[in-house]
Every structure is written in C-alpha cells, then in structure tokens.
Amino acid sequence: MKNLLDHIHSPSDLRALNQKDLPQLAKALRAFIIDIVATKEGHLGASLGVVELTIALHYVFNTPEDLLVWDVGHQAYGHKILTGRKSLFHTNRQLHGISGFPKRDESDYDTFGVGHSSTSISAALGMAIASQLKGEHRHHVAIIGDASIASGMAFEGLNHAGVTDANLLVILNDNAIGIDPSVGALKQYLTNVKKGTEKQDTIFEALNFDYSGPIDGHDLNALISELERLKTVKGPKFLHVITTKGKGLKQAEENQVTYHAPGKFDSLTGELIVKSASSLTKFQDVFGLTLVELAKQNPKIVGITPAMPTGSSLKYMMDQMPDRAFDVGIAEQHAVTLSAGMATQGMVVFCNIYSTFLQRAYDQVIHDVALQNLPVIFCLDRAGLVGEDGATHHGVFDLAYLRCIPNLIIVAPRDEIELRNMMYTAQLGLEHPIAIRYPRGYGAIADWKQPFKKLDIGKGEVLKPGKDIAVLTVGFIAENAKKAISEMSDPQRIAHYDLRFIKPMDEALLHDIFKTFKYIVTIEDGTVKGGFGTSILEFAAEQRYHLPIKVLGVPDLFIEQGTVAQLQKLCKLDAEYITKTLEAALLEIENH
Numbered sequence: 001m002k003n004l005l006d007h008i009h010s011p012s013d014l015r016a017l018n019q020k021d022l023p024q025l026a027k028a029l030r031a032f033i034i035d036i037v038a039t040k041e042g043h044l045g046a047s048l049g050v051v052e053l054t055i056a057l058h059y060v061f062n063t064p065e066d067l068l069v070w071d072v073g074h075q076a077y078g079h080k081i082l083t084g085r086k087s088l089f090h091t092n093r094q095l096h097g098i099s100g101f102p103k104r105d106e107s108d109y110d111t112f113g114v115g116h117s118s119t120s121i122s123a124a125l126g127m128a129i130a131s132q133l134k135g136e137h138r139h140h141v142a143i144i145g146d147a148s149i150a151s152g153m154a155f156e157g158l159n160h161a162g163v164t165d166a167n168l169l170v171i172l173n174d175n176a177i178g179i180d181p182s183v184g185a186l187k188q189y190l191t192n193v194k195k196g197t198e199k200q201d202t203i204f205e206a207l208n209f210d211y212s213g214p215i216d217g218h219d220l221n222a223l224i225s226e227l228e229r230l231k232t233v234k235g236p237k238f239l240h241v242i243t244t245k246g247k248g249l250k251q252a253e254e255n256q257v258t259y260h261a262p263g264k265f266d267s268l269t270g271e272l273i274v275k276s277a278s279s280l281t282k283f284q285d286v287f288g289l290t291l292v293e294l295a296k297q298n299p300k301i302v303g304i305t306p307a308m309p310t311g312s313s314l315k316y317m318m319d320q321m322p323d324r325a326f327d328v329g330i331a332e333q334h335a336v337t338l339s340a341g342m343a344t345q346g347m348v349v350f351c352n353i354y355s356t357f358l359q360r361a362y363d364q365v366i367h368d369v370a371l372q373n374l375p376v377i378f379c380l381d382r383a384g385l386v387g388e389d390g391a392t393h394h395g396v397f398d399l400a401y402l403r404c405i406p407n408l409i410i411v412a413p414r415d416e417i418e419l420r421n422m423m424y425t426a427q428l429g430l431e432h433p434i435a436i437r438y439p440r441g442y443g444a445i446a447d448w449k450q451p452f453k454k455l456d457i458g459k460g461e462v463l464k465p466g467k468d469i470a471v472l473t474v475g476f477i478a479e480n481a482k483k484a485i486s487e488m489s490d491p492q493r494i495a496h497y498d499l500r501f502i503k504p505m506d507e508a509l510l511h512d513i514f515k516t517f518k519y520i521v522t523i524e525d526g527t528v529k530g531g532f533g534t535s536i537l538e539f540a541a542e543q544r545y546h547l548p549i550k551v552l553g554v555p556d557l558f559i560e561q562g563t564v565a566q567l568q569k570l571c572k573l574d575a576e577y578i579t580k581t582l583e584a585a586l587l588e589i590e591n592h
C-alpha cells in the first residue's frame with residue numbers, strides 16, 4: 001500500500017491493520033499534519049508529539065464506544081484525521097471549516113469540547129461514573145499534558161477519582177513543556193520520576209491510582225501492550241508517557257516554543273516563512289516593553305502570567321528581572337489570588353491574563369481582589385475576537401462579566417499609546433483594582449513609544465465632532481468606526497467619542513452627548529448582552545433620555561473560528577456594516 005493513511009476512513013480501518021504496519025502509518029500521519037499545518041497554520045508541536053499515542057489509543061480502544069477525552073485539544077489533529085476528517089483537515093481553524101479543537105457536534109469521536117486546559121480528568125471521570133450508573137462497560141481515557149495536569153482543576157479531578165472505582169485511565173503526556181517550558185515543583189518531581197531518583201510511591205499511587213510508566217510514547221509496541229494490560233485493570237489507572245513535542249520535524253523538536261504554533265513554514269525544511277516586517281507593534285509587545293520600562297523606575301512593580309510568558313510578552317520582564325516576574329503555570333485562579341496577596345503588601349502587581357482564561361478565575365477577581373478593593377492591575381490580553389482559535393478563545397465576555405463587579409475600574413485603550421499611558425497611570429497608585437483590556441495582534445500607531453502621560457480615570461474624549469449622530473466606542477474597535485465614518489457620504493454629520501472607560505463611565509460627557517445628538521450608536525468587540533452598549537442603555541433609562549440607541553457588538557451566540565476580519569463581518573462589526581448602519585440612522589432621523 002502506497003500511503004496507508006489514505007485507507008483509514010475511521011478507527012475501524014486502523015484496527016484492521018497489522019500492528020507491524022503501524023509505524024508506517026505514524027510516518028504518513030506525521031507527514032500529513034506537517035504538510036497541512038505548513039500552509040494552513042495552527043498548532044503543530046503538540047500533535048506531532050502524540051502521533052504514536054493517538055494511533056495506539058484508537059488501535060487498542062473501541063472508539064467511539066470507548067471514550068477518549070483530550071485535554072486542551074490542540075494535540076488532537078491526528079485524532080481528527082484518523083476519525084474521518086482527513087479530507088476536511090485543510091479547513092482546520094478556518095471560517096466554516098473544522099475547529100482546531102475537539103468539538104462534540106463535529107464528530108462522535110470528540111467526546112468533550114475543549115480549548116481551555118485541565119478539564120479532561122473531571123470530564124472523563126464524569127463519563128466513567130455515568131457509565132457505571134447506567135451499567136455500561138466502557139473505557140474512559142483522559143489524555144493530559146504535563147503543564148495542564150499542574151492546574152488546580154486537574155488535581156481536583158485526581159483527588160476525586162482516587163476514591164472511586166470508576167473505570168478511568170489518565171494518561172500523562174509528559175514532554176516537559178507547555179507552550180513555554182513547564183514550571184513548578186510538580187515539573188521537578190516528574191523529572192525525578194523520569195530519572196528514577198524518586199524512590200517512594202509516586203504521587204499518583206498515593207492518590208490510589210494504579211500507576212505505570214514512565215514509558216516511551218513513541219514506541220508503538222510498548223504503548224499498545226501497556227494499554228492492552230491497563231484495559232484489564234479495574235478502577236482508576238494512571239499511565240505516564242514520555243514524548244517529545246514536535247517529534248519528527250527537526251526544527252520543531254529543537255525550538256519547541258516557536259513551533260507550538262509556528263505560522264506558515266516550509267514543510268520540507270521546516271524553515272519558518274517570515275512575514276514581511278510590519279512597521280507596527282503588537283499590543284502584547286507594547287505591554288511587555290512598557291512594563292519593563294515602568295518596572296525599572298518603580299521597584300514595587302511585579303509581573304505575573306499563568307503560563308503565557310511568550311504569548312503575553314511578559315517574557316521581556318522575566319528575562320530582565322527574573323526575581324520580579326512570575327510564570328505560575330496554568331493556574332489562573334492562583335495567579336489572581338497571588339496578585340491579591342502581593343497587593344496587600346504594597347506591591348504594584350501587573351497580572352496579565354488572556355481575557356478568555358480569566359473566566360477561570362472569576363470568583364478570585366470578585367472575592368479576593370474587588371471585595372477587598374486591592375489595587376491589582378489586570379492586563380486582559382486577547383480581548384475581543386481572537387480569530388482562528390475560535391469559540392473557546394474569543395475574549396468577548398469580559399466587559400459583561402466584569403462590569404457588574406463593584407470597585408473594579410474597566411478600561412479599553414484605543415491604541416498602543418493609550419495602553420502605555422493606562423499602565424503608567426495605574427502604577428502611580430489607584431484606590432481600586434483595574435482591568436485594562438486590549439486585543440491580540442498589531443495596533444495602528446508605528447510611533448507608539450511616546451513619553452508617559454497620566455490619564456484621568458473615568459474620562460472619555462471626542463475623536464471627531466459631528467452634528468446628528470454620536471458614535472460611542474471603547475477600545476481598538478474605534479479603528480473600524482473611524483474608517484466607517486470616513487467612508488460616509490456626509491461624515492460631517494457623525495461625531496465619534498472614545499468613552500475609554502466602561503467603568504466608571506464619563507457621565508458628564510454622556511449628558512453632553514445625549515443633549516446634543518439625535519441618535520446614538522455604540523460599538524464594542526464584546527457581547528451586546530451586558531457590555532458597554534448595555535451600560536449606555538442603562539444610563540439613558542436611568543436619566544430618562546429618549547434617543548434611539550443602536551448597540552453593535554458580538555451577538556448572543558458562540559462565534560466560530562476565522563480571521564478576525566471575517567468574524568467582525570459575521571458579527572456586523574466591520575467598517576462596511578457600520579457605515580450602512582450610520583447611513584440608515586441618518587435616513588431614520590430625516591424621516592422623523
């Protein structure tokens with residue numbers, strides 16, 4: 001057979017193969033993943049690392065009757081390809097294509113939707129207990145990485161599983177790295193287990209798991225015989241597997257951080273295809289470089305990231321000031337309460353968390369920070385639509401879920417200079433916690449490194465005067481509004497205000513606006529329900545203003561994956577749609 005992969009339309013085809021042919025299949029699967037990701041982009045290293053494990057799991061277990069739960073799911077490309085999605089794989093992470101993560105309504109083999117980490121043990125345990133209650137005899141397997149298992153929720157799942165007799169197998173895929181190198185005492189412990197210097201029972205045995213390993217996760221025969229054995233063992237079981245992230249592509253093995261999600265690359269040589277240099281800077285780098293600048297002047301500043309030093313650019317501070325910048329691992333809840341603890345002692349804490357991952361630490365924001373009014377500075381990265389990671393990762397809920405929390409200041413800088421100035425203002429000393437939200441990727445101002453300027457908390461500004469309609473924006477979406485207004489037949493009739501602060505609102509400015517204009521349009525890259533536009537509707541109702549108000553934002557749906565531009569169009573947040581809305585509003589005014 002020329003390419004074994006072409007003959008695999010479902011795991012039944014895989015299970016019909018002779019075991020001796022599986023290494024050949026692994027080779028073909030790896031080559032296929034490399035080929036597609038090289039041009040279509042996506043997560044590479046993690047999927048390359050589990051090629052053999054994926055094949056072995058579908059070979060030994062009777063999927064989808066037996067249930068595989070992938071943690072995070074960025075490593076599940078091989079699983080997708082072997083479970084009937086090979087011909088669709090070129091649409092991975094694209095608009096209307098398949099999701100980059102397992103998704104229940106995409107396939108019966110995707111037993112649990114993922115994207116955020118550390119859910120697999122709890123979910124698989126839930127399935128195992130349900131099977132037991134229903135009298136079904138199925139296997140339930142959670143496959144979790146070394147960085148994801150260090151998260152609190154994974155420990156909660158292990159702790160519970162250890163006192164059940166549920167038919168659960170937890171596989172630790174230990175490659176000693178997350179996106180960035182894994183951190184923490186557990187990482188050191190696992191290293192000792194691998195070296196054989198950890199003599200006592202493993203932690204997992206102490207938690208009542210039947211522990212086996214570590215075994216070589218690239219040795220198909222070893223994997224298959226151990227999985228076959230584990231199928232006969234009752235109760236909670238734990239298999240420790242050692243793999244290499246990026247396995248099979250030299251560059252990806254050697255530069256695991258970059259090749260976690262490398263963008264386009266040459267599938268033959270592995271060389272990255274470098275995009276033409278932009279004169280602009282990513283918001284992330286503006287954050288990271290500004291923090292270093294401020295920290296050099298203010299010794300009380302510390303920086304915290306839960307496992308995203310490269311993504312957030314906190315790495316600049318970690319490199320230059322390792323004592324004052326902390327990667328705490330995938331531990332959003334801990335990151336927030338750690339920040340709160342430091343703040344009680346007078347430290348000026350910049351806690352950088354992706355907007356979507358802060359959802360994990362909601363109670364910590366309320367109970368540990370806001371209720372005690374501790375002036376933690378949250379930098380919410382990846383706010384708004386993030387693009388190809390899709391529904392699990394869009395940072396569109398933060399305005400709604402933060403706005404209802406007393407004491408919390410919420411601000412969305414419109415550009416890089418405002419981000420800098422907001423960071424500068426916050427570290428001068430605020431009496432409240434603050435959330436500064438900004439998007440993924442490039443800003444709009446090349447010359448962003450301007451001298452710092454203190455901003456007034458709760459003050460918006462007029463960006464453009466006008467006569468009939470006031471457009472109110474917060475954050476970077478102001479760019480779309482500017483473009484939309486400039487493309488109108490009569491831009492003079494439209495005013496544009498950047499309210500900047502979602503909380504506290506600039507009530508004086510709002511009174512002026514409501515008294516001056518005939519129509520209000522609000523625009524935000526967050527949910528229409530409960531966000532910035534809602535706050536303007538509430539203000540109007542409370543103050544008894546009766547102007548028409550149109551709220552543009554992310555509709556009450558989970559938004560799929562695609563480029564940010566495509567998704568903005570889908571959500572009717574693109575400049576073209578804004579122009580149409582404004583033209584329609586002008587007609588409405590005239591017809592009144």
Ligand SMILES: Cc1ncc(C[n+]2csc(CCOP(=O)(O)OP(=O)(O)O)c2C)c(N)n1
Pocket residue numbers: 046072074075115116117144145146147148149173175177178179180245307308330357360
């Ligand atoms: C709650 C949460 N925080 C952060 C992330 C971002 N993230 C995605 S993958 C990853 C590293 C996962 O490492 P590991 O579990 O070791 O898997 P590997 O990539 O090595 O296969 C991180 C931090 C996430 N998906 N979910």
Ligand SMILES: CC(=O)[C@@H](O)[C@H](O)COP(=O)(O)O
Pocket residue numbers: 043072074115116179261311382386389440
């Ligand atoms: C799987 C996961 O959660 C991360 O790898 C995420 O895709 C990173 O997103 P950024 O590329 O925006 O850092």
Ligand SMILES: [Mg+2]
Pocket residue numbers: 145146147173174175176177178
């Ligand atoms: Mg790992």
